[in-house]
Amino acid sequence: MMHYFILGKGGVGKSTVALLKALAFNAQGKTVRLVSLDQAHNLSDILGPDADKIPKDLIIDEPDIDRFIKEYVSQSEALLKKNYRYLTALNLEHHFNILKYAPGMEEYGLLLAYQRYLKRAREDVLLFDMPPTALALKFFSLPFVSIIWLKQLRELRRQILEKKQIISGVKFGKKEVETDSIKKNLEEQLEQYREITQQFQNGETCRIAVVANADSVSIAESARIIRHLEELSISVSEFFLNKSTEEGLKQLQLPVKEKIRLILIQPSTKTLVGMSALSEFMKTCSQSLV
Template sequence: MTCQVYFVGGKGGVGKSTTAAALAYRFSKEGKNTLLVSTDPAHNLADLFQQKEKKGQYIPVQNGLTLFELDPDQETVHYINQVKENMKGLVKATMIDEVHRQLDLVSSSPGAQEAAVFERMTTILIEERNKYDAIIFDTAPTGHTIRLLVLPELMGIWMDGLLERRRKVQENYSQLLYDGEVREDPIYEVLQRRKRKFAQVRELLKDSETTHFLFVLNPERLPILETKKAVEQLQSFGMNVKIIVVNKVIPEANLDSFWSKRKEVERAYLDEIKTIFSIKHLCYIPLLSNDIRSLSDIEAYAKYLELPEMLYS
């Protein structure tokens, strides 16, 4: 069986972590070895499963279900150390301390954590897929999610530019220093390896047979607008969101005057959702009377996830 990959996204507070947890719980109950990964710095999956938080560690939740919460700070340190390792032998000994100092400064710059988290996601997608039947990513709020998912495309283009510049530099050096004889370029080889890695992830993200995108929203104005933009942006990069989970839908029965008015407003938003996402599979989750606090609550939530068969292939 080919490992299936799922990305669950949405605006903060709409219930995407609960949806990701419920999906992972259902898969594990169906006998699928499942890895649930949180990329959101504000992790709460360990709390949902009543586990002690252990960022950066694999936590066995139950038979067939493992939880991994990324630690952005830890991943950034690891990422910078990898870069330092790649620089060994490529920089003069007298310069290495200054290079390391500059890299340490980079670790606190904007985008460093993002790149580090993406590096870990890439490793999981490429190196750990053979260990699991399903990998589910509970992503950070929408804007962060979009940046992470489009990074392979953007970095692939950027890498092409770097490789071309490096090739020209190497050719010039060969002409000037080695009478035109081609010499091995370790930097070029490092860049080539990273390009292949980005290309592999990019193809995986665009493979609709193995990678699935779910967006969770509430029937309210801002979540609808944000989800619409996110779906369109992913589509422009070749990633098709097929499933929209509409969470916290007010039940029809036994409504007092307050809830009747709220329901009237909600109906207009539900109609808007049907219109905007007419070609998507819509899954409706009712507003529940209690918070999700235990495995039994997650199991109850999972029963409402009426998702298409292709999600379980």
């Protein structure tokens, strides 16, 4: 399964490009699931009254991101209660409610949504319409930052066990059975985030497109997106320049490198709202979209 992300500055037409890309994949005979990870959820607004005309092999989801955030908080609370049972005896468990206000909860909620869809989807293409730049980049950075943080926690846990002379393993012959549940959980989380980073860095199955309008502000922001992802060893494969022409292209300095495919989306003479308008416009540029 290919998982495909569409990023860009707010207001540059990411959701419209996402729908056009989904229709182009679908026209090739691929089954597609388009998921909005942007809480603004513009997909249904763009589809308008034509939502019932969506092809059967194209599924569009606008999940409640708050639900995934709450689920992540609940999982974290359960893990704390399991590993720190003494807090219950001290009546401190009610302080776990503060987790919902902790920084980064939104990114973790988005990551949980991504993992859930990746695990359950059976379509050929899983396409994500991402939130604006700041949150989208935090989403991609989160697994990498979490690995650094978890490694430090693992080392701290090792030192605590060592200094307090807590037995963390029981030996049976040549085998050692790990008995420290906190350390075990840290290892499990490390493995989980390593797997996600590998998914993001796999250019064969993970494709990333950046969308910009033909103006200096959105192009400059697109350049920052590409640089940030490069620092994480994540490659951008496509650059959509929306509402642009070949003539206008000459006046722009684009952050498009050799391995990034440039796709021009020329201005539409009609408002791109509704499945009929989108399908008609997609046919005029379908060869360049896929």
